[in-house]
Amino acid sequence: MISTLPPTRIEIERINASFSVALRRGDAAGMAAVYTTDAQLLPPHGAMYSGRAEIQSFWQGVIEQGIVAADLETLEFEAYGNMAWEVGKGVLKGKDGQVRNEVKYLVIWKREQGVWRWHRNIWNSNRPVP
Amino acid sequence: MTQEHRTTNMVRIYQLTLAEAAALIQRKYPLTEQELLQMRPLEEYDFLTFFEQIRPNRRRNFDAAALTGENPVSVPLPHEVDKLIFPGQVRTPGAFCFCSDLVWEIVPGEPGEPARLVLRCEYFCIPLTS
Numbered sequence: 001m002i003s004t005l006p007p008t009r010i011e012i013e014r015i016n017a018s019f020s021v022a023l024r025r026g027d028a029a030g031m032a033a034v035y036t037t038d039a040q041l042l043p044p045h046g047a048m049y050s051g052r053a054e055i056q057s058f059w060q061g062v063i064e065q066g067i068v069a070a071d072l073e074t075l076e077f078e079a080y081g082n083m084a085w086e087v088g089k090g091v092l093k094g095k096d097g098q099v100r101n102e103v104k105y106l107v108i109w110k111r112e113q114g115v116w117r118w119h120r121n122i123w124n125s126n127r128p129v130p
Numbered sequence: 131m132t133q134e135h136r137t138t139n140m141v142r143i144y145q146l147t148l149a150e151a152a153a154l155i156q157r158k159y160p161l162t163e164q165e166l167l168q169m170r171p172l173e174e175y176d177f178l179t180f181f182e183q184i185r186p187n188r189r190r191n192f193d194a195a196a197l198t199g200e201n202p203v204s205v206p207l208p209h210e211v212d213k214l215i216f217p218g219q220v221r222t223p224g225a226f227c228f229c230s231d232l233v234w235e236i237v238p239g240e241p242g243e244p245a246r247l248v249l250r251c252e253y254f255c256i257p258l259t260s
Contacts, residue, residue: 007181011139014177014230014254021219021228030226033258114178115138
């Protein structure tokens with residue numbers, strides 16, 4: 001199937017898919033590759049993670065907690081020059097396919113040297129505080 | 131997957147003939163990552179070149195062929211079969227790649243030879259360093 005989406009949107013979808021495929025493989029370095037080198041990760045209930053090395057260690061911890069899949073769906077996306085933003089939702093799953101969390105997320109994208117990457121990434125759960 | 135110094139997202143296209151694909155289906159497991167890495171990609175592009183130049187041209191050719199009825203160019207087969215042929219994702223020393231598009235195509239043969247059925251997989255590759 002040949003997509004009719006504009007190249008930027010196709011690239012964004014490919015990069016998001018790359019993140020999900022890397023998680024399925026348990027490859028934290030592959031997940032971190034979607035971020036800019038000076039990216040910041042702002043997870044819920046925790047400190048900020050800055051730079052790819054820290055971000056890779058965060059996702060490695062998530063993998064070790066048994067999360068094996070993140071199904072991401074872009075709800076809104078707009079690009080302005082070398083910056084873009086995306087609002088989406090995601091479902092995190094464990095090894096048995098069980099849904100471990102449902103989240104909404106915001107990604108600020110940045111294009112560096114012609115390459116789109118996640119520059120700022122924040123999300124939180126749809127579930128009530130336990 | 132040879133050019134690991136690249137920092138841009140890449141599209142690498144691998145191709146197998148029907149006979150090669152059938153042999154993989156018979157052995158009941160797809161190409162291993164190592165086997166794929168030993169193959170040369172049929173084509174390799176940086177992402178924007180592929181989606182701004184190469185793919186639109188192919189789409190025009192696809193549409194023209196459909197209008198004239200000269201070439202049936204797309205032959206979808208069950209996805210279960212496709213999974214037995216190419217690895218879904220590949221990790222190289224410098225990139226994380228996944229098979230983003232998979233299509234059976236009929237391509238013209240050499241002069242005097244019949245057209246051939248081939249399976250092409252487009253790997254989207256994201257560099258691990260930038």
